[in-house]
Amino acid sequence: xxxxxxxxxxxYVEPGDFYIDPWLxxxxxxxxxxxxxxxxxxxxxxxxxxxxxxxxxxxxxxxGNIETISYGKSKTINGVKVSLHPAGHVLGSAQVRxxxxxxxxxxxxxxxxTFDPTCAQFEPVKxxxxxxxxxxxxxxxxxxxxxxLFEEVNDWWRGNVEKGKATVIFxxxxxxxxxxxxxxxxxxxxxxxxxxxxxxxxxxxxxGVEFPPTKYVGEVSDKKEFAGSLVIAPPxxxxxxxxxxxxxxxxxxxxxxMRIRGARRRRAVDRGIILSDHADWDExxxxxxxxxxxxxxxxxxxxxILVRYLKSIGKDARPLETKFVGDAPESEMAKDEEExxxxxxxxxxx
Amino acid sequence: xxxxxxxYLALDQTNKTNEKVEAMVKYFKEATAADAxxxxxxxxxxxxRQIIPTAKLxxxxxxxxxxxxxxxxxxxxxxGDLGETIALLLPDTTATGSELPLAYWVENRTVPLRGLDxxxxxxxxxxxWNELDANERFIWNKLVTGSFRVGVSQLLVVRALAQVSxxxxxxxxxxxxxxxxPNADFYLNLLEASSKDADLSRPYPFHLxxxxxxxxxxxxxIRDWQAEWKWDGIRAQLIRRSGxxxxxxxxxxxxxxxxxxxxxxxxxxxxxxxxxxxxxPWKDDEVMAFAQLxxxxxxxxxxxxxxxxxxxxxxxxxxxxxxxxxxRQRELRERRAKLIEILDNLPEDVRKTLIYYPVVEAKxxxxxxxxxxxxxxxxxxxxxxxxxxxxxxxxxxxxxxxxWKIDPLTIDAVMIYAQRGTGKRASLYTDYTFAxxxxxxxxxxxxxxxxxTDKEIRRVDRFVRDNTLETFGPVRSVTPKLVFELGFExxxxxxxxxxxxxxxxxxxxxxxxxxxxxxxxxxxxIHQMLEAEN
Ligand SMILES: [Zn+2]
Ligand SMILES: [Zn+2]
Numbered sequence: 001x002x003x004x005x006x007x008x009x010x011x012y013v014e015p016g017d018f019y020i021d022p023w024l025x026x027x028x029x030x031x032x033x034x035x036x037x038x039x040x041x042x043x044x045x046x047x048x049x050x051x052x053x054x055x056x057x058x059x060x061x062x063x064g065n066i067e068t069i070s071y072g073k074s075k076t077i078n079g080v081k082v083s084l085h086p087a088g089h090v091l092g093s094a095q096v097r098x099x100x101x102x103x104x105x106x107x108x109x110x111x112x113x114t115f116d117p118t119c120a121q122f123e124p125v126k127x128x129x130x131x132x133x134x135x136x137x138x139x140x141x142x143x144x145x146x147x148x149l150f151e152e153v154n155d156w157w158r159g160n161v162e163k164g165k166a167t168v169i170f171x172x173x174x175x176x177x178x179x180x181x182x183x184x185x186x187x188x189x190x191x192x193x194x195x196x197x198x199x200x201x202x203x204x205x206x207x208g209v210e211f212p213p214t215k216y217v218g219e220v221s222d223k224k225e226f227a228g229s230l231v232i233a234p235p236x237x238x239x240x241x242x243x244x245x246x247x248x249x250x251x252x253x254x255x256x257x258m259r260i261r262g263a264r265r266r267r268a269v270d271r272g273i274i275l276s277d278h279a280d281w282d283e284x285x286x287x288x289x290x291x292x293x294x295x296x297x298x299x300x301x302x303x304x305i306l307v308r309y310l311k312s313i314g315k316d317a318r319p320l321e322t323k324f325v326g327d328a329p330e331s332e333m334a335k336d337e338e339e340x341x342x343x344x345x346x347x348x349x350x
Numbered sequence: 351x352x353x354x355x356x357x358y359l360a361l362d363q364t365n366k367t368n369e370k371v372e373a374m375v376k377y378f379k380e381a382t383a384a385d386a387x388x389x390x391x392x393x394x395x396x397x398x399r400q401i402i403p404t405a406k407l408x409x410x411x412x413x414x415x416x417x418x419x420x421x422x423x424x425x426x427x428x429x430g431d432l433g434e435t436i437a438l439l440l441p442d443t444t445a446t447g448s449e450l451p452l453a454y455w456v457e458n459r460t461v462p463l464r465g466l467d468x469x470x471x472x473x474x475x476x477x478x479w480n481e482l483d484a485n486e487r488f489i490w491n492k493l494v495t496g497s498f499r500v501g502v503s504q505l506l507v508v509r510a511l512a513q514v515s516x517x518x519x520x521x522x523x524x525x526x527x528x529x530x531x532p533n534a535d536f537y538l539n540l541l542e543a544s545s546k547d548a549d550l551s552r553p554y555p556f557h558l559x560x561x562x563x564x565x566x567x568x569x570x571x572i573r574d575w576q577a578e579w580k581w582d583g584i585r586a587q588l589i590r591r592s593g594x595x596x597x598x599x600x601x602x603x604x605x606x607x608x609x610x611x612x613x614x615x616x617x618x619x620x621x622x623x624x625x626x627x628x629x630x631p632w633k634d635d636e637v638m639a640f641a642q643l644x645x646x647x648x649x650x651x652x653x654x655x656x657x658x659x660x661x662x663x664x665x666x667x668x669x670x671x672x673x674x675x676x677x678r679q680r681e682l683r684e685r686r687a688k689l690i691e692i693l694d695n696l697p698e699d700v701r702k703t704l705i706y707y708p709v710v711e712a713k714x715x716x717x718x719x720x721x722x723x724x725x726x727x728x729x730x731x732x733x734x735x736x737x738x739x740x741x742x743x744x745x746x747x748x749x750x751x752x753x754w755k756i757d758p759l760t761i762d763a764v765m766i767y768a769q770r771g772t773g774k775r776a777s778l779y780t781d782y783t784f785a786x787x788x789x790x791x792x793x794x795x796x797x798x799x800x801x802x803t804d805k806e807i808r809r810v811d812r813f814v815r816d817n818t819l820e821t822f823g824p825v826r827s828v829t830p831k832l833v834f835e836l837g838f839e840x841x842x843x844x845x846x847x848x849x850x851x852x853x854x855x856x857x858x859x860x861x862x863x864x865x866x867x868x869x870x871x872x873x874x875x876i877h878q879m880l881e882a883e884n
Binding site: 138139140142257259260261262263264265266268269270271272305308309312 | 362363364365415417418420421424425428429430431434435438439442488771777778804
C-alpha cells in the first residue's frame with residue numbers, strides 16, 4: 001500500500017490523517033526542517049524535532065500548536081507510529097519514519113551525508129519504501145571534503161587580510177551560513193553577519209550549538225573594522241548597496257551549483273565555494289542503499305535521471321510528483337533566493 | 351600545469367580587467383620562458399588542431415567513470431562543456447602530474463598523441479587524466495580537443511606582458527601579431543628590449559573605434575574631421591615587404607590565398623608598404639551584399655566560377671607603412687594624401703582591385719546626418735568619423751575615431767523556442783527562436799541570443815521552464831507569450847528559411863513586457879522592409 005502519497009497540499013499519510021511539509025494549511029503537519037520550502041505557516045498542529053524547535057518557532061512566527069519530539073522517539077498518530085531521525089541537512093532536520101500495520105516508509109526531506117558540525121549526522125533508517133530528494137542527482141555533483149574546502153576558504157580569507165580586503169561570503173542564512181562560521185579558522189579575523197544570518201544564528205546558539213563570536217553588521221559604526229574581516233550574508237544581498245559599506249572586498253558564493261563553471265561565472269563573484277546542504281550523487285546512492293528499501297520514490301530535482309539510474313542497477317524506483325517540478329539549478333537558486341528575501345522581509349518586520 | 355590551470359581559473363572567475371592583468375603578470379613572472387610562450391599562444395586564442403575526436407574522449411570518459419552513456423549525455427547537457435563534464439565525472443585521484451610544466455604537458459603529453467593508434471591513445475589519455483586534478487583535466491581536455499578558450503582579450507595579454515617586461519605595449523602587440531612558434535626563444539625575443547623585428551609578415555595592430563555615444567556636435571568643428579562610409583566587409587591589412595605579400599584579416603588570419611586577386615594586385619605596390627582597408631565583394635563599381643562575401647569566406651581555395659561571380663577588392667582606408675617607414679604617428683590627412691598618391695600611380699588593372707572611396711563632404715554635422723540616411727541604400731553601416739590630425743593608434747581608444755552606425759532595422763517578434771546556451775550559460779535557456787505572424791500563424795524567422803541582462807535571462811529562463819510545451823533534446827517549445835524587439839542589420843531573400851527571409855546579425859534590443867503577442871509584427875512587414883532595402 002502507498003503509505004505516503006502526494007496530494008495538492010503536500011505528502012499525505014492517509015491512515016494517520018497527517019501531512020509531511022504541507023504547503024497549504026492542514027489540521028496536522030509533521031515538518032522535516034525549517035527551510036521556507038518545507039515549513040509553511042497556517043496549519044493547526046505541528047510535530048517537529050526537539051533540536052529544531054527554535055528555528056521552527058521563528059519560521060512559524062510561533063503560531064499553531066507546536067509539539068516537539070526527540071530524534072528516535074516515537075509517537076502514535078491515529079494508529080500510525082511516527083518518529084524523526086537525523087537528516088544531516090540543517091539543525092533539527094529530520095527524516096520522517098512512519099509505520100502502519102508492519103509497513104515502514106521513510107520520507108527523507110532534504111539530507112546530506114557530509115560531516116556538518118552544526119547538526120546531527122544523517123542516520124540511515126531501514127524501511128520498505130524510501131522517499132528521497134534528488135536535488136543534485138547527477139554524477140557531476142561530487143563534493144569536496146570539508147577539511148579541504150575550508151582550508152581553501154581559510155587561505156583565501158588570509159590572502160584578503162593581507163590585501164586589506166573584507167571577505168564577503170553569500171550563503172543561505174539557515175544552515176550554510178552557520179556551517180561556514182563554525183568551520184572557518186576564526187583566528188584569522190573578525191566575523192560579521194547580515195541581519196537575517198545573525199537572527200537565525202541566535203536560534204542555533206540558544207539550541208546549544210557553539211560558534212566563534214559574530215557581530216551584526218548593523219552594529220558596526222566604524223567601517224574600517226570590516227577590512228580583513230569575514231562577512232556572511234544571504235545571496236539576495238549580493239549586488240545591493242548594502243555591500244558597499246565593506247569597502248575593498250573579495251566575494252564568494254557558497255552553493256553546490258558552484259561545482260559547475262558556468263554557474264560560478266554567472267554568479268559573478270570572485271570565488272565559487274562548492275558547499276551544499278544536500279547529498280551529492282555518491283551520497284544519494286549510499287543513503288538509498290543503506291535504507292535497504294524495496295521501493296524508492298524520487299522527488300525534488302533530477303527525478304527522472306535518478307529514477308532511470310536506479311532502475312538500471314535493478315532497483316524499483318519511481319518518480320513522486322510534488323509541487324516542485326523545477327528541474328534546474330537556476331530555478332532552484334532563484335527559488336532559494338526568494339526564500340531568503342522573504343526571510344529578510346520577515347526580519348525587517350520584526 | 352597547475353600554475354596554468356590556476357591562471358585559467360583566475361581569468362575565468364573575474365570580470366575585472368585589473369585582476370585579469372594581475373593574474374597574468376603573476377603567471378608570467380613565475381613561468382619558465384617555454385611555459386610563458388605556450389601560455390601566450392593559448393591566451394591569444396591560438397590553438398593546435400583537435401588531436402583526439404571528442405566522440406572518443408566521451409566514450410573513454412564514460413567507461414572510466416563507470417557510468418552509462420545516457421547518464422554521461424545528460425551530465426554533458428547540464429554542464430554544457432565536454433571538457434568540463436569529463437573532468438567532473440572522472441574519479442578523484444591523488445594527482446601527481448600537476449607540478450610538471452605546461453610546455454611538458456603540451457609537447458610531450460598532448461601533441462604526440464596524434465601519432466598513436468587508438469588503443470595507445472586511450473591508454474595515454476587515461477594516464478594523463480590520472481595524473482591531473484579536476485581543474486587541470488579540464489584545461490588539458492580543452493587542449494586535446496583544440497577547444498581551449500579563455501575570456502581575455504589580446505589587449506590584456508599585451509598589457510600584462512608590457513608590465514612584466516617594461517616594454518611598450520605597442521611593441522609587444524606588434525611582436526605578437528603574425529605567425530610565430532611558441533617556444534622559449536620566442537618568449538625571450540618578445541621581451542627583448544632591442545630585438546629587431548625581422549618577421550616580414552607581421553601586421554600592425556588595428557586601430558578600432560567605439561560607437562559614437564554622445565551628440566555629434568560635441569566632436570567640435572566638422573572641418574577637423576573626415577567622414578568615410580562604414581563598409582561592411584572584412585577589415586584587413588595588406589603588406590608588401592621585401593618582395594613578398596601578406597594579407598591579414600582583423601581576426602589575425604593570413605588570408606592571402608583566399609583572396610588571390612588582392613594578393614596578385616599587391617605585387618605592384620612599392621616595397622615596404624602596408625595598407626589598412628576592407629575586403630569587399632565588388633562588381634560594376636558597387637559593393638555587393640555581404641552574403642556574397644560569405645560565399646568566399648571559409649574557402650581555402652576559390653574556384654574560377656566563384657571568382658567571377660564574386661570578385662573582391664581591397665577598399666583602402668589608410669597607409670601604415672611606406673618606404674619601409676612606420677607612418678602611424680603621422681597625421682591622418684598626410685597618410686591619406688600619400689595613400690591616394692600611391693594608389694593613383696598603380697597600373698590601371700590593379701586600380702580595379704586596390705581602390706579607395708572618396709570621403710564624404712559636408713558643410714556641417716546636420717548635413718552629414720542627412721547624408722547618413724543614404725546608408726542603407728548604399729549597403730553601408732553608416733559613417734566612420736576620424737580626426738584629421740589623428741595617428742593610427744592601437745586597440746580601441748576613445749577620442750579620435752568613432753563609428754557612427756545607423757540604427758538597426760527592428761521588428762517585434764514572439765519567442766517560440768528556447769535552447770540552452772553553451773559554455774558559461776549551459777544551464778540556462780539563453781538562445782531563442784522568434785516568430786512573426788503570417789495568416790494567423792506564427793512562423794519562425796530569426797534566432798537570437800544576445801541583448802538581455804543577466805537578470806532578464808534568468809526571468810526568461812524561468813518562463814521557459816514553466817511554459818514548456820515540448821522538449822526536443824536541448825530545445826523546448828514554449829507557449830507563445832513573450833514579445834521582444836529584435837534588431838538586425840539587413841534582410842535578404844532565402845529559400846532555406848520557412849519565412850522566405852534571412853536576417854543578418856539579429857539581436858534582442860529589448861523585452862517588450864508591454865506588448866501582447868497579437869501586437870507582434872507580421873511577415874508582410876518584413877517583406878516590405880526587404881523591398882525597401884533592395
Ligand atoms: Zn532544505
Ligand atoms: Zn528543500
